[in-house]
Structures are given as C-alpha cells and as structure tokens.
Amino acid sequence: MIGNFFLQGERAPGVHQDCYDRKRRIWGGYLGISEHDDFRNLINARCNGEVMASYISLYEILKNAGHTRAQFIELPKRVARFYIKHQFTGRQDGSFGRWWSPEGRAVNSLGTNGAYIVSFLCAIEPYMVPGDGVAQALQRATRYYGQLVDSGEYFGDTLDADSCDKEAGVTLMNMFLDLYERDGNTRWLDYARKAAEFIATWIWQYDREFPESAPLAGKDFSTTGMTSVSVAHHHLDFYGMLIAYGYLRLWEHSGEPFFKDQGRLMLDACRQLIATEDDLLGRGPDDIGWQPEQINHTDWDYFDRTSHKHGSYDIDIAWVTVLGLGAYQKIEKRYPDIFSD
Template structure:
C-alpha cells in the first residue's frame, strides 16, 4: 500500500471555464445555475491542507431572494487527466469502477462512458443518497490522479448526496456533493426495475444563511490511496458514533448457540437456512415460512456447524456437540458425482446444485468455504479425526477434484458441473475461496497424502487472483449476485491470503491480505445513521457503525464480515498495526445488538438473529428489520465470539 503523499493545495473556486471546483445551485425543477443567477451568494474558504493533502472546505451560502425557494447546493470538483480519459469510481459500499460487469446477470447501477440506458440502470452519471454509503464519500480517478470528497451524512439542509459523472461532449469527469441529496438518473430499490429519480427538498427562506463543511483531497494515481483517506475519515466519524452492544461476548455466544441449536437444527441432521420469527403462522409452528433447505457452506451447513461444535466443546454442551457433528456427517455422507460436495439439500428432493439457472451448477465459494471449515473441524481434536473418518475423506475428495481442474494460469474456476466436474465458468473471483482451504490442508498435504500438491495449487491460485486484489476489482463470491462486487469477496480474499501467510510465512501474502482487508473495510459503516422515528431500528437505537453493506446489488447491512474476525486479529499482529483488530472488535460490538435475549425480544425468540438491517431506501423502508432468523447470521456471530474468546486482543473493549 502506498501512503498518500502531500499535494499542491486546491485553489479557491475561480471564475472561468477551466475552474477545477464549482459551486452551483440546483433548483426544484432540476435546473442547475450559478448561485448569483439563482438568487444566492456563495463564499468558499479552503483551510490549509493536512500532511496527507486533505483540505477542509467551508461553504457559506446565503439566499437573497424575496420569497421561499426550493433549492439544493452542489459542490463539483473536476478530475485530472486528458479529455476522454476513462474514469474509475468509488462510493464506499455502493460503487466500484464500472460497478456492474457487462456480463453480470444481476441488474443494478452500472457506469458506462457511452451507451446510456437508464431503464437498464446504465448511465454516465450517478447520484446517491449518503446513507447508502459505508463512509459518506465519493472518490474518482482519471489519468494521473484523482479527487476525494468527504462529507457528513446529514447537514442542516438534510441528507447529503454523493455523485460523479462523465460529460461526453467535453470528455471531462467529476465528483460532486449535493446538499440535500438527489438520486439520478434513476433510484435503485433492490429490484431490477429502475425507480424514478428522487430529489430531497429544502426550502430556503429569504435571508437564510447556511455554512456547510466538508473535505476535499487530491489523490495520486494509485487507486489504493483510498485506504488512507477512509481510515482517517473513520477515525473522525467514530468519535461521535457510539457502539451499543446489548450483551458481552460470552453471553452473545451462549445466545447464538442456543438459537442455532433450538431453531435451525433439524432432522435428518441439517441447519435450516431460515426460520420465521412468528412461529404461529397457520398454526404450523412457522413451517410455511421456514426455508426447508441447507447449503453445505455460505448461508448454512459446515461453517456454522463448526462454530457450534467449537462452542459446545468449550462449554461442555453435549447436545449441541452431537447436533453439530451430525450436520457435518450428513454433508460428508453423500458427495456429488464430480467428487466435491453438493451445493444444497432440499427437504423432499435431497441434494442438488447451487442457486443457478444452469442445471447441475455447483458454486466454488460455497464448496470451498465448507471444505475450509471442515478442515478446521478436523483440527479441533484427535478424537474427532478418529471418530469421523468420512470428514478427512470428504476434504481429500474436494481438494483433489479442484486441483485436477486448475487452469494453467492458476485459476480455479467459479462454478462446476455436479455430474461431470466440467468448469462451467471462470469469471470473477469465487475460485479464490479454494486458496484458503488448500493452504489450511497441511495435515493432508504431506508425503503420505497430497505431497505438497495442495499448497502448490494454493500458491498458483493466490498469484492468479492477486491481480484482482491489486486492481480493486474483487467480485463474484456470493451465489446470489452473480458477478457483482461484494463485501463477501473481501472476506474470501482476506481469509485466503492470511491462510497462505500462515502456511508459508511469506510477507507477500500478508501484504495482499492487508490490501484485501482495506478493500473489505470500504463496505463497513464508519458512522451511525439516524432511523425514522418509530421504526424498529430507531426504537432499539441500532448503531450501524461496524456493520457492512452487503454489496452494491444487495444494499442492506449484514454481519457476514464476522467470518474473518480471527484473520483481522492475525493481520494486526503480523503488520504491527492495531487498526484491523480494532475494526474486528467494532463489528463484533455491532452485532451483539439484535441477538434475541429472551422469547419475545424484538418479536423474535431467544437466540434468533436476523440477516438484514435496512439502513437505506432499498428492499424495504429504512428502519425495518427482516423478521427471519438465518442460520448463517447466528452462526457467524457464534464463530466470531469463539474466535474473540480465543484471542485476548479481540476481547478488548471496542473503542
């Protein structure tokens, strides 16, 4: 990672066509005028730059009209570079580069320099409300460098807007802040149907004066410069963003284990993916709403059975231990004809593929995550290895199969055919998940086993996917968003490269893990958004700091980042930098909210944990909570608690 270098001061807003920063007024009808032409006066003060080149800007706006007027104030900064230089964007948690690859099947906002199709959510300019962003910031690069704009989520004019665009006639690109926000050219509600553009309104009264404060920072050509910018902004925002965990770590572990065992465990040895808060629906104990299915990894299956087993062995809970072992036995008892795990079990029809419209598809990330946590289960004790020989056999079968399919350039494939083993897709970074499993298979990789083949394959794959990490272009890990970038891609990369570092001790893997962790943290909320009065999240004072936006396609808060709690602690130790462990503690503090403490708590049953917290206008109104308990949500909380209890650095109070 390159440190952000001091740069020449940005000038005050000048006059003329070549100005690099512009203040305009956006009227209620959408017209954009100079302040004077709209009846306003604007003054801009630039504070001296910090050592990193960050300027605090104070923009004072006075309305001189004689009658009330709806209007927004916009600050626009031009990007450097020659005309028509391709720009690259980041709105943390919301937009990355073009955002949606051209061949991605999931529809959500995409940037294109040409060929706009607003109905298909393709445009050369985008504006978003700030609460969609994990940090209220917009960053853009073009040619030799870039510009970052950073603001508070809300000012006295209302919620801030974050935007960027490319102007085809001039070939110039820019970033912008709008007070209050506008969403354009369309709004995204989580569906594949573009919603009408939205404009927040502020009515200026005659003589009204407002001072807005925000930051502007020059960036060099290294796009990873965002890391230093967002780290500094997190430090600023966190000072006033209180963490509000409901329970301590041991209590959270007890609750999550109880919920996973009581509500999600079911015969014939599965962890049901979702169960309803309301168990009385149709008088059938919630069965019409519960999802009678189990993925082998990802949203159910072995990772969370491993967490339950770890907890049960620590506290001596024989019933929870037996249930966890039964789940792992059930997954290992029947492999797909191609030699890997199946993707999903469904009650009534048994084992099947992953979530894909293509028959017999198995998704690499799901299979690899199951394999990696099965390896960890084998390391819990010799008694487990002796009592469950099918576990090691399943690991070997999975790893042997994927190594045999590895491409000459190191790629491991994103999806596979369950019957033939043919690699169906090489696109995206889902194959990176196999690196963690291969690197952790040391016990099975000796002369009497794979004889180093697993590590060799992990190294080749680690080198192959390193380009995606360096390009800030991780995407394709979850089954449900196709090739979209997602926070889960970041978790996969951190776990993969830390596993390689633990196995080899080579610093290059630690450097990649750190870079991937920085990218992951772009999805993590640095502030507490305010929820509408009377909503569930407002009533319970849910603090969003530490939660991750799932992805630009799935804009809701989730807890999956807890899966690499231990890795963030290990990264801090390896780098001598406490920052990553602190961000892991912050996430664990966040999700010690909304784990049901008793039957009836927030209308759930004891130990239930929701998957979705709606922090913006996407899928559901802001302030709502999904009233389903997810196996992975309870499981990942339990995993993080157990990992923290094993590492004193992760049990420190979150600042």
C-alpha cells in the first residue's frame, strides 16, 4: 500500500518527490519545517537516495515471497538514470548535488546529501545494464566525496538546517562502507574510518545530571551513548541506532574493537525512553511504542519554549521509529550475538 502510494510522487521520468500534503493535496520534496521555504517544492538527493533504496528492498522482499512488482524496481532505475545523467562536472565533478527543481535543474549542491545517491547506486547496480553508466558514475563520485572527507567538510546533511552535523559523517561512513562491500577496495574502508572518527566526536561518554523538576529527572535517563545533532540544533536524538549499525559494519571489516564498543554504547542508549503500558511518556494508550525525537539537555528548544529546556523531551515524528526500528532489525539480523555479549 505504501509503496503503491508513493509511486505517484514521480513528477517526470526519474524525478521523484516523496512528501505529500494531505490537506492541500500537493507533492513536495520537503514539506516540513525547513531553513528555506523554497526547499518545500524541490527534489532532494538525500530523500531520493533513501526512498529508492527502500523501494529496492521492498521489491526484493516481495520477490522472495513470490510476488514480483516490476514498478518497484523500475522507478529506482529511472531515478538512477536521472542522477547519472545530471551528475556534476567541472569544479564539483562527481557530485550528485543536493536540491533539484522538478524540471531537473540543480538548485543547491552544497553538503553531503548526494552521498545517499552513491549508496543507492550501489544497491541498484545489479538491476542496471552496463550502458547505464553506474560504474563510471560511482568512480567519479568517490573522488568528490572522498575530498569532502579529506577536507573535513561535514555539513548540510540534515534537511532542516544548513550547518555542521553528525549526519554528514554518518552518510559518508555508510557510503564508503557500501563501496567497500561492493568491490573490497581498502581505500573506501580508510575513508569510512575517517568519517566514523568524526562521528565519534558527537557521542556522549558520560551522564548529564538534570534538574529535579525536569521531566527526564525521574526517568533514569542516561546520556551516555546518546549523540548530539548539529551546530544549529542543540539537542540529543536517537539517530545512534543507525550509527551503531554502521559502526558494527566497520568493526566487522576492520577488526577494531573501538567501533564495536561504541556501537554497543549507542545501541543501549537508543533503547531508552520508549513508551510502554506502564509509562506512556505523556501520551495515550494508542501511542505505546512512541519515542521522542528530541532530548533537550541545554537552554535550547526547537520552538524556543522555556518549558521544554534543560531535561525535557518532545516531538513525535515518524523518522524516529522508522530509522530506529529499521536499524535495530538490521543489527539483529546481521549481528545477533551483539545482544548476548
């Protein structure tokens, strides 16, 4: 049902928008709160990379169950051809950009959003033909995104801020891990390690004490293993579940115990503050399982609400469950022993 619905987001062959406003009945590239309103109606490389990778997974799962849905693989193939055709040349040779117009014109090329296209191309490559140019596009992309790692340009990955953020490091780490698992080139493993070391600077290694009056004070909440978000948004979140999966992959390939230990730290931290029957976290019984997006540990709140600072939690948004549960399932499948060590 979900897969069928979002097929409608294709504005033109290979040009896909994944946000839908049910009240206004319009499609958009990012209809949430954004740094610039212009982004609302554009196409985003990160969104395209993540959505198309999900379509590939959906196609494969259904096929393995005896159900072939060709449209779930044909859409990603068209999107792949779009990005290969429009891959940057010149000074930014190899980049897949960031924001695109529905007509296919590059609007903004800064940051790391294009790295999601690299991971997507690694996944779609077996379904493409040699003439589609996937291998050549990936070769050019490794040079561009490798330069970002070498120069420490980790910024502009989140959709709601233009700043240095941990997610830029995460996508570059995952991208180079995907490339390493594609061809075994140890250069990609070195780049993945560098990005992972940047991410490590965002991981909390100690517990912060909260005021007794704060909502988190009575939750026995541990900040150890949590991760800060960005220079623009001064809160903690549960993105660490996805990072943990990447760290475990890096540990698997490098044998470095640091990444296993930090991965487990984040895995444990991100299983906190999930609503149960005994503690609904301020919601009703229909909200069992919800987990807040933002842990406000400083004098900062997304909407600058005084009541939501220094030990508060808030915002129920789908990505937390989707990303967290999805990454948890990947860890459980690939590293089942990590839960019993």
